[in-house]
Amino acid sequence: MKDIEDYITALKQKDEVAFSEIYYQTEHAVFALIFSILKDQMLSEDVMQEVYIKMISRINQYQSGTNFRNWLLTIARNAALDCYNQRKNEYPLDPIENEDLFPQTEGGAFVKLQTEELLGLLDIDEREVVILRIVDDLKFKDIAAIIDRPLGTVLWLYNKAIKKMQKHLRGEN
């Protein structure tokens, strides 16, 4: 099994298989991070596409042996924040108006609504940390590097967010 660094080397030669491997290893984290900021499925999809294009075009700047995942997620986060800043002047993103956030699928509608509701309790900082930690199993120190916050703050935000959601589920809100 090849290492991700091998795929990156191959990607610099525009190897389609290498790109597919990188994509499948990172797609959930990239999307989840963007989605945690934008809270809009369609918009997140557009930004996700933009992120992979940006990653490919800048692949020669990636320093081999450093943390590729963190580098890619930093690109994703910056792109999402850019998009957010552009859009916030146009109209506010209202989760209630964005019914396509969690499209209903067979048998999963209730859980999706619950997840949406839970993430809606969190502020953007908490959402980012929770999503990166839960969806991609990132280490806290990597999350701290990606969102440029002290490790203690990341731990604090994460635990605060989890407790907030647990409390909500217990019906204490």
Next chain:
Amino acid sequence: MKRKELKKMIKTEIRSLTPHILPKIDLKAIPLYDAQIDEKPRKSPNFHAVGRLSLLLVVVILSLTVYFFQPKFVDETPPVIDKQPLTVKEEVYTFSALSAISLFNANPSNNLLINNQDGFLIEDQIAVLSKYLYLIEFSVGDRNLIEIKTLPSDNPLYQTKLVYHSLDLLNKPIEYVFYYNEESENQEETRLNGIMIADYQEYILEGKFEREDDETKLKLKAYITSGDYVIVEEKREADEQKFFYQVVRNNQVVSENKIKIETEDGRFKIDLTFADKDKEIEYKFKKQKDNKILIEYEIETVAGEDEEGEIIVYVVYDMDKKIHQYKYIIKVEDDEKIIKDRRLKSINPKTSSTNI
């Protein structure tokens, strides 16, 4: 819902939303740039300034209440000079000093079970937990047996002497002595300096007590040498009391702790959060019948490991070693393990170096 179940649910559902955009990307058409483009993390928009301020305040402002120190003081012991009920201030002083020195001594390097590869994560914390338990015993002990007395100072350097008496879980007496001077700058603010003698060790204490209307606030620093110290701040809210601690070694903050005390159905409930550079642990202490303490815990490490479980703690006496020990029964899911750790000695006034 358990933490694990919650995480699993979110992970599954968010992953199911991920769109498949791979076919939309035409790799061959994308130009590759050589120029360095600096991709640094950006600050997220400031959505919740108030929330952040609150977070900051929690860290910066210290708080403590005293309602769990609402003992019916036992006045049976003869040498009580000041028979007036003790004020909240004295109680706050005493507990803050006690907890500060307890944490001062909670050195993680004392862990008995370092590099425990196969066991529970919490096992590495048992030695530190024993230190906390010694403190927690005060608050879950029999409230009617707690006694704080003001006595004439027998130390010429200090005006006031407070003696704290209680019983531990085995009904053995515990005693601490606190000498201090107060200097009031105005009605709202009092500075204090003093010493506390506990477990044969003398700690220097410096602090400031503030009172405004019904609220009180105390900041206290306990140390032996200047580079190693514990700062405790306390605050009382409507129905709960919070303590915030910062443990400093060689002038570096090595850990931060928060203790929240509240009553639930007439019983005390104590939450302790511990965080250092490697991990964050949350303990929930509840006193059970038969002199045992139930602790629910959640631990999460920087390395990405997490664990949640239950600990039942008993105090047992080892006939061979002739020492009291904490007996920990750790339960994680269906697995169980028993660990014992030495319990701190109670101070014996007759053998202590104090001038009691």
